[in-house]
Amino acid sequence: MAQKILVTGGTGYIGSHTAVELIEAGYEVVIIDNLSNSNIEVLDGIEAITGVRPVFFKGDCNNIEDLRRLFTENPGIEGIINFAASKAVGESVQKPLLYYRNNLATLINLLDLMPGFGVKGIVFSSSCTVYGEPDKNPIDETAPIKPATSPYGNTKQISEEIITDYIASGAPVKSIILRYFNPIGAHPSGKIGELPIGVPGNLVPYMTQAAAGIRPMLTVFGDDYNTPDGSCIRDYIDVVDLAKAHVIAMRRMLDRNDTDAIEIFNLGTGCGVSVLELIAAFKKATGVDIPYKIGPRRAGDIEKIWADPKKANEVLGWKAKVPIDRTMKNAWQWQCSLPK
Ligand code: NAD
Ligand code: UFG
Numbered sequence: 001m002a003q004k005i006l007v008t009g010g011t012g013y014i015g016s017h018t019a020v021e022l023i024e025a026g027y028e029v030v031i032i033d034n035l036s037n038s039n040i041e042v043l044d045g046i047e048a049i050t051g052v053r054p055v056f057f058k059g060d061c062n063n064i065e066d067l068r069r070l071f072t073e074n075p076g077i078e079g080i081i082n083f084a085a086s087k088a089v090g091e092s093v094q095k096p097l098l099y100y101r102n103n104l105a106t107l108i109n110l111l112d113l114m115p116g117f118g119v120k121g122i123v124f125s126s127s128c129t130v131y132g133e134p135d136k137n138p139i140d141e142t143a144p145i146k147p148a149t150s151p152y153g154n155t156k157q158i159s160e161e162i163i164t165d166y167i168a169s170g171a172p173v174k175s176i177i178l179r180y181f182n183p184i185g186a187h188p189s190g191k192i193g194e195l196p197i198g199v200p201g202n203l204v205p206y207m208t209q210a211a212a213g214i215r216p217m218l219t220v221f222g223d224d225y226n227t228p229d230g231s232c233i234r235d236y237i238d239v240v241d242l243a244k245a246h247v248i249a250m251r252r253m254l255d256r257n258d259t260d261a262i263e264i265f266n267l268g269t270g271c272g273v274s275v276l277e278l279i280a281a282f283k284k285a286t287g288v289d290i291p292y293k294i295g296p297r298r299a300g301d302i303e304k305i306w307a308d309p310k311k312a313n314e315v316l317g318w319k320a321k322v323p324i325d326r327t328m329k330n331a332w333q334w335q336c337s338l339p340k
Helices: 013-024 042-050 064-073 089-094 096-113 151-168 203-211 239-255 275-286 310-316 324-337
Strands: 004-008 028-033 055-058 077-082 121-127 174-180 182-184 218-221 236-238 262-267 292-295
Touching: 004 013, 013 028, 013 042, 013 239, 028 064, 055 064, 064 096, 077 096, 077 239, 089 096, 089 151, 096 121, 096 151, 121 151, 121 239, 151 174, 151 262, 174 239, 182 203, 182 239, 203 218, 203 275, 203 324, 218 275, 236 239, 236 324, 239 262, 239 310, 262 310, 275 324
Parallel strands: 004 028, 004 077, 028 055, 077 121, 121 174, 174 262, 182 236, 218 292
Antiparallel strands: none
């Protein structure tokens, strides 16, 4: 019988791509989402790609009674992937309590209910934001955690500590913490992708909207950094590559009894790409120009960070594979499928 996995935030950007990969790997997927940052039509996309419509439960992970009802109505859930969170860095500075409540209460509720409902493990979405500005790149999992620069970043640090402390207390659960670098792109089918609400804060949705004429111009936030072309450097990881890592992590966590109760992995490509290089890669892949101008630095930005993904490569046997031009094509195909 297929193992049943709960995907919280499963109609969101990374959650929907992961639901597809889980279904294609033979798992039964149950999604809970409160649709605060996604919409129900995403289920049509998942079904169009996989031929399977996952069970959907509209509910709030902050509400422990919603979760209790979900676990009761869907017995036999073995693992959880916890994507449900608020994720806008700027908004978190304006509304810190919303972020602390949503991101931390969700995790605490899930952990609390896991033993009673026989759930063995939880994969948690963390972020390279926990490293702050690295002392050296590429950065591996042993690097120090730096003070968070936003309430959002702090929720990721605290969440990692909550999981660690809970497992250290002897709770009968396992966890794999995945520190994502910069997820971008869309499913190659063009049927699911990122759906930013309002003005995008992240680079790639802004780029594709500028290329589509929805925004007049992309602003590159600073060209006076200490980098070869002066713009910031990140490790952009294709969302499907990222999604596949979750399937591998889930399999490892649930099916093996020789692994540590808690493990942490960087998920990145190992390559640093600047903002200006990414704009050029988009043009090369799609033939479409992105109108842009150079603007001032954005407060709080990291100058350069990219992953040392060796641990994930060796221990998980996972490696980012999708080339950047394919990722750019997929992002553009997705943008073109959206209403203007
Ligand atoms: P997203 O906003 O697209 O998806 C999150 C989903 O969770 C949304 O569908 C939203 O409606 C839902 N949700 C939020 N709060 C909820 C709640 N209380 N109950 C039920 N559903 C709730 O975001 P994403 O980009 O897919 O990110 C997924 C996870 O990965 C988040 O935890 C995020 O912090 C983390 N992450 C994202 C990035 C990134 O750049 N996208 C980078 C690092 C880490
Ligand atoms: N950028 C621009 N113009 C824009 C938007 C972004 O030049 O309009 C630049 C930024 O200055 C930065 C780079 O593009 O140099 C990437 O910016 P993003 O906002 O796309 O991504 P960040 O690296 O700032 O942060 C993202 C998520 C965080 C997450 C982090 C690490 O927003 O939630 O990646 O995973 F923590």
